[in-house]
Amino acid sequence: MIRVGYFSPFVPPEWIAAHGACPEWLTLDGTASHAFNATHRGVCPCAGAIAARTMDDFALDAMVLTTACDQMRYAAAYLDTVGKIPVFLLNVPSTWQSLQVRQLYREELERLGRFLTEIGGREPRGGELESIILGYDQRRSAALEARAKVSARQWQETLVGLRSDPLGLAPHQPKAGQARNPTFMNMSAPCAEVANKDSKTRARMEAAGPTSSRALQTGIPLALVGGPLMTEDRSFLAMLEQVGGRIVLDASEGGERTLPATVDGRRLREDPLEELVRIYFDSIPDVFRRPNSHLYEWLGEHLKAHAVRGIILRRYLFCDLWHAESHRLRQWSEVPVLDMDVIAGDEGESRRVLGRIEAFLEMLR
Amino acid sequence: MTDLPDRITLNEWDRRYAELSRAGLREPDYGGCLRRHVDDGDTRLLSLRMDNSAASLRLWNFLLTEEDRLRKAREEGKLLVGTLKDLGTVPVMVYSMKNAVAFYPDGAWWIPCIMERNAKLLEIADSLGIDDSFCPVRAMLGAFVSQAHFPIPDLLICSVGATCDDLSAIAQRLDAMGHPVHWWEIPFRRAPDPGEESVALPGIFLAPHDQVAFVRKELERVREILQDRAGLALSDADLAAGIGRANRVRSLLDRLRETVFAASPAPLPALEMLIAEMLAIHFCSDQNECMAVLESLLAEATKRAGAGVGPLPEDAARIFWVNPVADLRVMNMLEDAGGRVCGTEYLFSHALDRIPEGIVPMEALARAALADPMAGSPVDRAERICHDIGRFGAEAVVVSSIPGASHCALEGTIIGDIVRRRLALPILEIEVPPITDSQEPTLRTRLEALVETARSRRAGIP
Ligand code: SF4
Numbered sequence: 001m002i003r004v005g006y007f008s009p010f011v012p013p014e015w016i017a018a019h020g021a022c023p024e025w026l027t028l029d030g031t032a033s034h035a036f037n038a039t040h041r042g043v044c045p046c047a048g049a050i051a052a053r054t055m056d057d058f059a060l061d062a063m064v065l066t067t068a069c070d071q072m073r074y075a076a077a078y079l080d081t082v083g084k085i086p087v088f089l090l091n092v093p094s095t096w097q098s099l100q101v102r103q104l105y106r107e108e109l110e111r112l113g114r115f116l117t118e119i120g121g122r123e124p125r126g127g128e129l130e131s132i133i134l135g136y137d138q139r140r141s142a143a144l145e146a147r148a149k150v151s152a153r154q155w156q157e158t159l160v161g162l163r164s165d166p167l168g169l170a171p172h173q174p175k176a177g178q179a180r181n182p183t184f185m186n187m188s189a190p191c192a193e194v195a196n197k198d199s200k201t202r203a204r205m206e207a208a209g210p211t212s213s214r215a216l217q218t219g220i221p222l223a224l225v226g227g228p229l230m231t232e233d234r235s236f237l238a239m240l241e242q243v244g245g246r247i248v249l250d251a252s253e254g255g256e257r258t259l260p261a262t263v264d265g266r267r268l269r270e271d272p273l274e275e276l277v278r279i280y281f282d283s284i285p286d287v288f289r290r291p292n293s294h295l296y297e298w299l300g301e302h303l304k305a306h307a308v309r310g311i312i313l314r315r316y317l318f319c320d321l322w323h324a325e326s327h328r329l330r331q332w333s334e335v336p337v338l339d340m341d342v343i344a345g346d347e348g349e350s351r352r353v354l355g356r357i358e359a360f361l362e363m364l365r
Numbered sequence: 366m367t368d369l370p371d372r373i374t375l376n377e378w379d380r381r382y383a384e385l386s387r388a389g390l391r392e393p394d395y396g397g398c399l400r401r402h403v404d405d406g407d408t409r410l411l412s413l414r415m416d417n418s419a420a421s422l423r424l425w426n427f428l429l430t431e432e433d434r435l436r437k438a439r440e441e442g443k444l445l446v447g448t449l450k451d452l453g454t455v456p457v458m459v460y461s462m463k464n465a466v467a468f469y470p471d472g473a474w475w476i477p478c479i480m481e482r483n484a485k486l487l488e489i490a491d492s493l494g495i496d497d498s499f500c501p502v503r504a505m506l507g508a509f510v511s512q513a514h515f516p517i518p519d520l521l522i523c524s525v526g527a528t529c530d531d532l533s534a535i536a537q538r539l540d541a542m543g544h545p546v547h548w549w550e551i552p553f554r555r556a557p558d559p560g561e562e563s564v565a566l567p568g569i570f571l572a573p574h575d576q577v578a579f580v581r582k583e584l585e586r587v588r589e590i591l592q593d594r595a596g597l598a599l600s601d602a603d604l605a606a607g608i609g610r611a612n613r614v615r616s617l618l619d620r621l622r623e624t625v626f627a628a629s630p631a632p633l634p635a636l637e638m639l640i641a642e643m644l645a646i647h648f649c650s651d652q653n654e655c656m657a658v659l660e661s662l663l664a665e666a667t668k669r670a671g672a673g674v675g676p677l678p679e680d681a682a683r684i685f686w687v688n689p690v691a692d693l694r695v696m697n698m699l700e701d702a703g704g705r706v707c708g709t710e711y712l713f714s715h716a717l718d719r720i721p722e723g724i725v726p727m728e729a730l731a732r733a734a735l736a737d738p739m740a741g742s743p744v745d746r747a748e749r750i751c752h753d754i755g756r757f758g759a760e761a762v763v764v765s766s767i768p769g770a771s772h773c774a775l776e777g778t779i780i781g782d783i784v785r786r787r788l789a790l791p792i793l794e795i796e797v798p799p800i801t802d803s804q805e806p807t808l809r810t811r812l813e814a815l816v817e818t819a820r821s822r823r824a825g826i827p
């Protein structure tokens with residue numbers, strides 16, 4: 001089975017899976033990004049990490065990137081010129097006001113389907129898309145139910161699994177003669193664990209480690225807003241809980257903010273692809289949408305619902321989209337905002353971050 | 366008075382202006398001595414060397430009086446449309462209406478250079494959290510806040526999608542600050558799939574028919590907004606006439622580029638050519654005068670080329686320039702280093718290509734919009750650059766990157782690799798901030814080295 005990497009919440013893994021391919025939400029390595037960015041100044045660490053990962057991962061057969069930001073578009077072009085594996089650039093419109101942009105997104109999914117078929121996937125079999133969409137939806141609902149009981153780090157790991165192959169459709173075997181890289185192993189573990197085991201998933205989430213358990217009960221409720229996290233950032237999340245914070249709302253790129261909406265059974269039966277368009281394109285609030293008012297509406301609703309007392313805006317250096325929102329978010333928010341610009345893979349980074357978080361929590365106490 | 370072509374300083378222009386006036390110089394109503402612009406704050410002129418022709422004087426005066434024209438348009442009750450990002454398409458629609466004027470607030474990009482940061486626009490942007498990790502277009506945000514540069518437009522129309530993050534992010538901030546933006550989507554231009562119906566765009570690209578149809582519908586939304594706000598219909602006949610006028614500007618520019626880039630010595634310097642090209646994107650707020658300015662430049666260039674004279678030496682190294690420079694002085698610097706520009710791709714080559722005529726106007730405009738080099742892959746852009754290098758025969762290429770610009774981080778590598786592979790030309794990548802004074806020695810040395818390399822290759826030395 002071909003393995004298809006992706007890194008945008010607007011790429012439905014259900015669609016990839018229905019084409020007989022294994023979707024893989026990439027976990028990114030900040031150190032690799034650091035090396036790439038050292039020779040390509042101005043590249044956002046995330047785009048750098050994607051480029052580095054694509055060039056180094058021998059287990060991937062193809063990559064799907066999106067037009068959601070300029071940096072990603074250019075990374076796609078760069079990878080195209082390197083030519084290691086096929087790269088598909090999914091056109092995700094920034095606007096959402098007209099019916100025709102929805103239609104464009106739908107047509108782009110169809111084009112992605114053809115691409116997957118050409119590179120070794122196959123067309124969805126009768127009823128397969130519908131049942132896969134439903135399966136993913138059930139896993140997400142189950143995970144969301146247990147959300148409050150897990151640490152931020154576990155939640156991120158769970159979401160990586162939910163965005164990959166939670167139904168366990170793919171035999172997880174590295175290609176002959178090729179070693180799976182460690183980040184891939186990290187990522188696929190929760191993925192396999194979640195597959196077909198809803199009750200187990202809950203149990204695993206509930207069995208959070210001692211630090212997390214304490215933090216879950218007493219930590220100051222915080223929201224994490226901004227771009228995606230990298231593998232190393234898991235320790236940032238643990239660190240945050242250790243010093244007295246608790247992420248009750250993960251609105252980072254890989255968090256619950258970018259999960260698709262709940263599936264509507266009737267619509268799904270009528271037109272499964274259209275339902276994918278609805279739960280992804282129509283529903284996910286993101287910073288690049290124009291206007292991005294849905295992002296603020298979503299935040300407004302969820303910050304209140306979770307009684308959030310402080311926001312950590314975590315954005316990468318050279319990410320214009322999140323950077324530009326920092327000032328606006330601070331003016332808009334009723335709770336304090338800690339604006340953290342990060343460079344991935346920097347040794348001195350965690351000390352600086354820790355110091356700032358401690359000061360922020362001190363202020364909130 | 367000598368009429369020999371030369372690049373002269375502002376002090377020399379004072380004398381030259383007096384001479385020209387004595388010799389009976391006739392100027393339009395915005396004419397006058399260049400010195401007055403320095404008095405108005407455009408202090409970078411003091412560091413530039415400008416062409417000494419009356420045609421260039423008219424060009425500079427036209428450029429530097431745009432704000433006056435915009436204010437006059439407002440007084441006359443015209444609809445002021447601020448078009449953002451698409452660089453060349455929406456203004457053609459706006460100028461097809463009798464009671465509307467379009468301009469690019471993103472043109473504030475150059476204010477920190479022209480006014481040498483005296484306008485403090487970057488500082489205002491800083492205070493709003495838009496620091497120097499963004500490209501100089503952040504000056505636009507400052508200009509909206511200070512309201513001291515262009516009049517605040519009645520309507521803002523911004524293309525988004527396959528555009529840069531800098532402008533998209535800043536335009537979103539403007540929207541949130543109470544300057545509502547009408548967004549329209551420009552999709553990422555992809556190559557047509559095998560067997561897919563395709564359309565030839567102005568320039569050299571092909572696009573899938575469906576993408577052109579999509580853009581056409583998006584531009585129909587723009588048409589509706591314009592009609593609604595201007596209170597006038599914008600018919601196909603109006604648009605066809607507007608396209609015809611835009612094409613007259615584009616064909617004048619094409620002839621000017623052909624004349625200047627092909628001739629040796631170069632009849633006009635790079636700086637004036639850069640400004641002339643910029644006129645194509647929105648006609649500097651007066652389409653008829655824009656044509657008159659270009660006609661006089663073309664006449665001057667043709668006269669000089671015919672006489673075999675120009676302000677630069679005949680053996681200047683022929684350089685193809687990629688991306689606009691945030692500091693205009695760098696165009697002087699290249700020439701001081703022994704180079705000359707003979708081909709450009711300033712990110713808006715689609716605004717120089719003729720818009721198709723004889724087809725439905727909205728279809729023609731959609732094709733023009735989709736031909737934007739930034740709407741497609743930088744690989745396509747590199748193809749276009751290679752194509753244009755072939756047209757004018759460059760000996761070396763400068764990719765001048767723009768500090769903070771989201772597309773510049775990787776595009777130089779991509780374009781450089783392709784051009785090197787295809788044409789085996791020496792390539793120099795430099796970064797040009799709005800004021801380069803502190804970097805001047807380094808920049809100059811690097812440009813001199815490039816020129817030297819190009820010359821030695823000419824002599825057969827590898
Ligand atoms: S972090 Fe920002 S710039 Fe980087 S890929 Fe994500 S949206 Fe793009």
Ligand code: SF4
Pocket residue numbers: 471500501502529530531532712767769770771772
């Ligand atoms: S310079 Fe580049 S990044 Fe800046 S506004 Fe222009 S196209 Fe966008």
